[in-house]
Amino acid sequence: MFTGRLKTYFTINTAFFLFAGMLLINMVLVKIDQRALVKSEISKGFILVSALENSLRQSLEKKNVFFNSNNKYLFRELLKEAGFNFALFSDPKNKQKYFFGDCGINRDRLVQLTHKAFLTKKKITAFDDSVWGLFWKENRYMIISSPLFVDQKTTASVSIVLDLLKIYNQTRQTQQIVFIYILINTVILTIISVKRFSRVTVTPLKRMLARVEDFREDEDFFLIHEKESDEFSRLSSSLHRMLKQISGDKEKLRETVTSLKKTNLQLKEAQKDLVKAEKLASVGRLSAGIAHEIGNPVSIIIGYLELLKQHDISDKEKKDFLCRTEVEINRINIIIRQLLDFSRTPEEFFRKFSVHELLNDISTVFEMQPLLADIKLELHLSAEEDIITADSDQLRQVFMNLMINAADSIASAPEKVQGKINISTSKIEKPLTHTSVPIQMLKIIFTDNGPGISDADIEKIFDPFYTTKEPGKGTGLGLYVCFMIIDKIGGTIKAASEKKNTTLTILLPFDR
Ligand SMILES: Nc1ncnc2c1ncn2[C@@H]1O[C@H](COP(=O)(O)OP(=O)(O)O)[C@@H](O)[C@H]1O
Ligand SMILES: [Mg+2]
Incomplete structure (x- = not known):
């Protein structure tokens, strides 16, 4: 394709420049040729003038007149023979002028020239009028004016005129052949x-x-035979060097990619180990927490049971101890229930359900609770898709925990303001990592206008048993359970607090 175009380009250019070059040379040659022709016509004119001079001199010597009918005829014949078109003969002594032939020349100019030749006693060559030659404008008429001497005295003068058009016509004819x-x-x-x-x-x-198109990395690139031009041999070896360099670079790149993959794999392994360690640590922390949180009420219960075993206690005291024991048992019960919340459903029992429906349902139930009586609850459920696969009861637990936390926070504010909880949803595209394809996720945001969380505390709120609430009110397990449930679904939960607004953002994957 490329070579085809190159060939056409070269053909057109060569043809054009050859044609133009030859035409230019031809133009110069035509000019030189015409000039030579005119020169030869001038010499012919001079010879004609001499012949006229001789014949007229003889006539003058014999008959004492320049012209009689006889030599007038002769004069015309001579003129015609030499190819000249027109002549003016001037005899100033007898104030006579004779015109011969016919052509479109300005006669006044001719008379002037003839007179000038008589006065200056010199031959004059002049041109008059213009006409299109072959390539440019040329002189139309050539005039030769000459004095006539009889006994070495100027007695008369003559002008002869040649129409150069026939010369141009002649060249035009030959030019047609030259053009072909x-x-x-x-x-x-x-x-x-x-x-x-x-x-x-x-x-x-x-x-x-x-060769370049078929080039394979494992072969050598040598193409030009010795006889071929030096430039091509050089180009070939440059290409060879370049291709070698490229395949070398490719090899290096491949090695780098392989080592990067290996490093990536190692990193992933390390990350897995880290996660595992973190999980173990969190299990450890949880166990320690459980031991502490359950251990305390258990020792209190044991204490009361010891007291109850004694015989010298009144019924009132017995009732009081039993009530206190019940409180402690309830505390243990709540903790166990909350821990059960996220460990209940195995993944294979996950079902598809609408998150919007669940949120609407929770909001109606919540509006009837005294805790939320003074709080304005706003829902902006604008995600175009809201069906996810999970255990809906667990997710209900998550949403309830978040709403209770928001309500608790609003209630704990030192100065009273109109409490607001805002829940919004949207569909977003989240790249997993810079290499993986982006996945569709459902984003759920809970915002409240409570007093917020300090930067130091926000780090700890997902830890098990971390609570700022008074004993008996908070267990510190709510957000921990939320985190574990969301993590199991494959989502994330994050908290942010800015001045007086706390935002908890949940991302849930659509496809699992
Ligand atoms: N919306 C919120 N605004 C302010 N603080 C919050 C909010 N949600 C959670 N917290 C803080 O995080 C702590 C842990 O919450 P959580 O795990 O639910 O336990 P609990 O509610 O039993 O205290 C809370 O004690 C509270 O200090
Ligand atoms: Mg809570």
């Missing part, structure tokens, strides 16, 4: 040049192109 000749020459020379150019340039280029 130039055309044929252009074609032949172009064909020869293109053939030569093809052999020297296009063919090696084609071959080189084919």
